[in-house]
Amino acid sequence: MRVSNLFGKTLRDEPAEAEIASHRLMLRAGLISQVASGVYSYLPLAWRSLRKIEQIIREEMDAAGAQELRLPVLQPLEIWETSGRSEVLGRDMFRVQDRRERPMVMAPTHEEVLTSHVKANVNSYRDLPLILYQIQTKFRDEPRPRGGLIRVREFDMKDAYSFDADDEGLDQSYQAMMRAYGRIYERCGLSTIMVEADSGAIGGKHSHEFIAPASAGEDTIVLCDSCGYAANVERAAFAKTATPPEEPLPLEEVATPGVKTIERLASYLDIPAWKTIKAVLYVADGKMVFAAVRGDLEVNEVKLKNALGGAQLRFAAPQEVAAAGLTVGSASPIGADAAIIADDSLRLGSNFVMGSNKDGFHLRNANFPRDFDADVVTDIALVQDGYGCRVCGGVLSARRGIEVGHIFKLGTRYSEAFDCTFPDHADALRPVVMGCYGIGVGRLLAAAVEQTNDEAGMVLPESIAPYKVWLTALNVEREDVAGAADALYGDLVDAGVEVLYDDREESVGVKFNDADLLGLPIRLVVSPRNIKRDVVEARRRTGGEATLVPSGEAAEYVRSLLSVR
RNA sequence: CGGGGUGUGGCGCAGUUUGGUAGCGCGCGUCGUUCGGGACGACGAGGUCCUGGGUUCAAGUCCCAGCACCCCGACCA
Numbered sequence: 225m226r227v228s229n230l231f232g233k234t235l236r237d238e239p240a241e242a243e244i245a246s247h248r249l250m251l252r253a254g255l256i257s258q259v260a261s262g263v264y265s266y267l268p269l270a271w272r273s274l275r276k277i278e279q280i281i282r283e284e285m286d287a288a289g290a291q292e293l294r295l296p297v298l299q300p301l302e303i304w305e306t307s308g309r310s311e312v313l314g315r316d317m318f319r320v321q322d323r324r325e326r327p328m329v330m331a332p333t334h335e336e337v338l339t340s341h342v343k344a345n346v347n348s349y350r351d352l353p354l355i356l357y358q359i360q361t362k363f364r365d366e367p368r369p370r371g372g373l374i375r376v377r378e379f380d381m382k383d384a385y386s387f388d389a390d391d392e393g394l395d396q397s398y399q400a401m402m403r404a405y406g407r408i409y410e411r412c413g414l415s416t417i418m419v420e421a422d423s424g425a426i427g428g429k430h431s432h433e434f435i436a437p438a439s440a441g442e443d444t445i446v447l448c449d450s451c452g453y454a455a456n457v458e459r460a461a462f463a464k465t466a467t468p469p470e471e472p473l474p475l476e477e478v479a480t481p482g483v484k485t486i487e488r489l490a491s492y493l494d495i496p497a498w499k500t501i502k503a504v505l506y507v508a509d510g511k512m513v514f515a516a517v518r519g520d521l522e523v524n525e526v527k528l529k530n531a532l533g534g535a536q537l538r539f540a541a542p543q544e545v546a547a548a549g550l551t552v553g554s555a556s557p558i559g560a561d562a563a564i565i566a567d568d569s570l571r572l573g574s575n576f577v578m579g580s581n582k583d584g585f586h587l588r589n590a591n592f593p594r595d596f597d598a599d600v601v602t603d604i605a606l607v608q609d610g611y612g613c614r615v616c617g618g619v620l621s622a623r624r625g626i627e628v629g630h631i632f633k634l635g636t637r638y639s640e641a642f643d644c645t646f647p648d649h650a651d652a653l654r655p656v657v658m659g660c661y662g663i664g665v666g667r668l669l670a671a672a673v674e675q676t677n678d679e680a681g682m683v684l685p686e687s688i689a690p691y692k693v694w695l696t697a698l699n700v701e702r703e704d705v706a707g708a709a710d711a712l713y714g715d716l717v718d719a720g721v722e723v724l725y726d727d728r729e730e731s732v733g734v735k736f737n738d739a740d741l742l743g744l745p746i747r748l749v750v751s752p753r754n755i756k757r758d759v760v761e762a763r764r765r766t767g768g769e770a771t772l773v774p775s776g777e778a779a780e781y782v783r784s785l786l787s788v789r
Numbered sequence: 790c791g792g793g794g795u796g797u798g799g800c801g802c803a804g805u806u807u808g809g810u811a812g813c814g815c816g817c818g819u820c821g822u823u824c825g826g827g828a829c830g831a832c833g834a835g836g837u838c839c840u841g842g843g844u845u846c847a848a849g850u851c852c853c854a855g856c857a858c859c860c861c862g863a864c865c866a
Contacts, residue, residue, distance in 0.1 A: 236815060236827065237801040241859050261858065316864075333866090367790075367864060381866055424865065433866095442865085525863080538790095538863075630866060664866030699824060733826040740826090751825065 225691070227726040227738075230254075232267035234738050244440040246673035247372025249682050253742045255690075262369025262377035269742070270669070272690035274380065277665050278359050280411045280687065281382045288404040290355035290384055295334045295341075297361060301327035303336040307641045318363045330363035335638045335660060338385050342656060343644035349389050352646065352656065353397055357384035359665065371440060373670040374626060380666055386659040387639075389648065394657045398430075398633055401661045405434055405629050408663065413685020414672050416628060419445045420455040422526050423632050430633040434663075435625035436671035443627050446607050450618030458526035461603060462620055463612035464518075467498055467573040473589040478577070480586045484553030486519045489586065493577060496520070501570065501578035501590060503555040505545055505562070508535035512548040512562035514555065516598070517605050518569035518576075524606035531565050531602050554579035554586060557596040566598035567605045626671040627664075634658040681741035683765050692786055693723040694744040696735050698751035700727055708775065709750040712760060715779035721786070740765070746785055748778065 232254030241258075242248035250256045255270035266274060282292065301319065304310040310317070310329075318330035331337070338356060346352060359382045369375050386397035402418070409416040414436050421433040433456055435445050444457045455461070483489050490497045500519030506528070507513065513532065515523045529537050545552050548561045556579040557564045570576075570592040578590045590596070609622035639645065639655040648654050669688065676683040686692060693716060697709035709727065716723045724744060726735050739747050749761040749770075760778040762785070763770040773781045 233799085233816085235800060240795085240801070243860070258858090362866080364865075368860095368862085370860080375865075379866070383866085627866065662866050667866055701824095731824065731826085731828060733828080736826045738827090749825080753825070 225724050227724055228728050230268065230724070232257075232269055234741055242372060244371045244374070244674070245677050246374070246440065246670040249673055249677055249741070250372055250670070253682060256373065260377075262366055262375065264373060264376060264666075266666075269690040273669055273684065273688050274665055276688045276690075277412055277668055278380075278382070281359065281408055281663060281665070284404045284408045284411070285355075285357050285382070285384060288355070288400045290357045290404075292358060293356055294358050294360060295331075295337050297331050297363065299329055299331050299337055301329050303340060304329060307336050307638060309336070316364050316366065318365050332362055332364040333381075333660075333662075334358070334383055335385065335634070335658075336642070339638045339642045339644050339656075339658070342387050343639075343642050346387065346644070346646050346656065349646055349648050352387055352389045353393050354387040355384055355397055355401070356387075357382060357661075370442075371670070373666040374440065375442065376666065379664055382663040382665060384661040386661070388657045388659075389646070389654070390657055391635075394633055394635075394659050398631065398659050401631055401659070402432065405631065405661070405663070409434060409436075409628065409668075412668060412672060412688050413676070414628065414668065415675060417445065417447065417454055417623075417625065420459050421630060422456060422458040422530070429635055432631050433627050434629035434631075436628045436668075436675060437623055437625045438671060438674040439624050440674050441624040441626040441671075443625050444622055445625055446609070446611075446620040446622050448613040448616060448618045448620055451613060451616035453613050453615045453618075453620075455607075457607050457622070458524065460607040460620070461614040462605075462607045463614045463617060464521070464569045464572055464605065465498075465612070470574045472591045472594060473575050475590060475595055476588050477580060477582075477585050478588045479584060480554070481584045483584075483586070489577060490519065493586075495577065498573060499575070499577060501576045501592075503557070503579055505540040505548075505550065505555060506537050507540045507544060508532050508537050508563075512540060512544065512550075512560075513537070514550070514557055514560050514562040514564045515567075515604060516557055516564065516570060516578075517567040518573060521567065521569055521605040522608070523567075524604055527602075527604045527606075528565060531600050531604055532563070549581065551579065551581045551583055554581065554583060556581040556587065557598070558587075563600075564596070564598040565604055566592065566601045568601055568603055569605060570598075571601070626667065626674065628668045628671050629661075629663045631661045632659060634660055677743075680737070680743075682743035684743055684745075686745045686787060689744050690742075691722040691724040691744050693721055693746045693748060693782055694726060694739045694742065695723050695748045695750070696726040696739055698732055698735065698749065701729055702752060704755055705750060705752060708755055712748070712750060712775070712778055716782060719779045719783055721779065721782055746782060748782065 234254050235252045239251040242251055257265045317332055320328050362381045366377050388394045416434045416436050418432050418434055421431045423431040446460045447454045483492050486500050486502050497519040502517050502519045504515045504523045515528055574591050575589045577586050577588050580587045611620050613620050636655040644656050645653045673682050697705050699705050713725045743765045745765055747763050758775050759772040760775050761770045
């Protein structure tokens with residue numbers, strides 16, 4: 225491709241709306257163009273990269289024994305009501321009506337349709353196991369799209385679904401997908417960390433995310449420095465420090481005028497935060513929820529939500545708090561008209577200070593469960609950087625990253641909803657055991673740009689760069705230059721090398737800067753200076769010295785530099 | 790949905806305070822001079838100033854309503 229013909233211009237100025245590197249660079253280099261919030265067109269350069277990523281995914285999925293198929297975006301709302309997810313997904317789902325006013329949706333994921341097909345096509349244990357996948361557009365009306373391709377409302381996703389006869393089969397399918405994911409990211413030149421994750425709206429009991437470490441990422445994960453434990457903070461378990469044992473003392477009231485926060489309470493009474501109980505008040509499905517954690521910890525809303533069985537959570541409004549008989553700033557679980565969810569850290573201490581439901585007073589020497597009961601006692605605390613590892617006692621450190629893949633053990637949630645069963649060896653009807661596995665293709669590209677860019681521009685990995693070589697001709701208006709560059713371009717094309725030929729009559733600075741901006745792995749320079757010596761100059765985008773190669777050997781030399789041809 | 794911000798040629802912005810009918814840089818076109826890290830000169834094209842309503846002799850500017858987009862939070866590949 226000649227740059228003079230390429231659709232998509234580079235921009236000199238930084239696009240104003242872009243904050244993060246991948247968004248800025250992809251706009252500046254002419255890869256993408258915005259259509260609406262969270263909706264982008266992929267221009268030719270981006271589309272080439274995306275197709276390469278898709279191809280790598282396809283090869284690894286096929287190698288893992290998965291079969292590609294294609295499911296529709298447009299689906300009747302009905303099947304989403306069958307699974308109960310019409311309500312779960314709510315306004316995240318784009319809804320449309322057909323001409324007969326039949327309610328339809330633009331699919332945000334495909335468990336429902338595929339399970340219904342599997343029901344019709346799997347009649348025996350002999351038809352299992354099965355892994356099916358597609359690479360296709362998903363629609364999710366995200367509350368807040370952000371960061372260019374990081375979070376969008378229309379995006380391409382590879383989604384795979386496994387169907388097994390039992391949990392052991394699911395384990396094997398899950399492992400196979402896990403390994404395939406590792407290879408996919410490696411081949412794409414992306415560094416990722418697999419972490420334990422919460423399964424969210426997709427459901428299921430067990431899931432892992434693949435996180436590409438990057439400061440622009442939306443996710444926070446913790447890693448153990450000694451045993452390798454890795455988890456999303458939404459899910460991460462950690463060692464809660466035990467506090468010095470004490471003899472339980474009688475409950476008593478203590479005056480705390482104007483004290484509304486744990487920080488103030490601790491300093492007012494001159495006690496450590498871990499001697500207090502923190503109350504955070506939420507409303508879930510119209511019911512008041514009293515979340516209690518030890519004062520030195522924070523509430524993890526995802527864990528709390530799971531403890532409540534997946535209800536929608538929001539902070540309680542002051543009027544609601546009052547209506548439940550609670551006092552803001554000094555809320556007490558004793559006598560509260562609320563579901564009380566206690567973090568298990570409350571069992572690790574004694575003689576706590578907590579609210580009294582009386583403004584200006586707290587209770588001293590509160591002991592759990594002596595003085596109050598909880599509806600649920602579980603882990604609802606949020607991990608923090610530096611906390612201890614629950615597995616080995618090492619130190620957990622926090623990192624930001626981009627979720628580029630997520631795999632789930634679904635179990636029988638969907639197969640039961642769709643009555644997707646099969647007769648086993650003993651002729652007993654059993655629901656198929658499912659797993660599902662997703663990779664966001666555009667997000668993967670954005671993550672790769674986030675991980676590899678420098679001040680001059682993108683430095684895309686060779687395997688997913690839109691072209692391998694940027695051939696630049698300086699002073700193309702000179703016949704000798706144009707002739708030599710055209711000839712080399714022809715040689716490269718004949719040798720099967722993907723090359724972008726910058727044949728524009730632009731100044732050197734413009735041409736070199738554009739080459740750096742797009743950041744193709746190899747840059748070749750044909751110029752009057754090089755022609756005089758009958759050489760071509762070759763240089764890698766990742767740095768190092770330029771090499772002067774005899775013109776006749778240039779195409780072959782370039783091929784030798786490429787690891788993927 | 791809550792909070793913050795921005796809408797002016799393709800891109801980046803000024804002009805809004807104090808109303809008088811739109812300007813700069815880049816880019817674009819033609820010609821000439823340049824030519825190894827975003828060159829220079831000359832001439833030129835290109836704008837419903839987000840939308841609707843209002844005030845006014847007159848609105849990019851003031852008032853009202855709405856919309857879009859970005860950023861921070863609650864959600865996800």
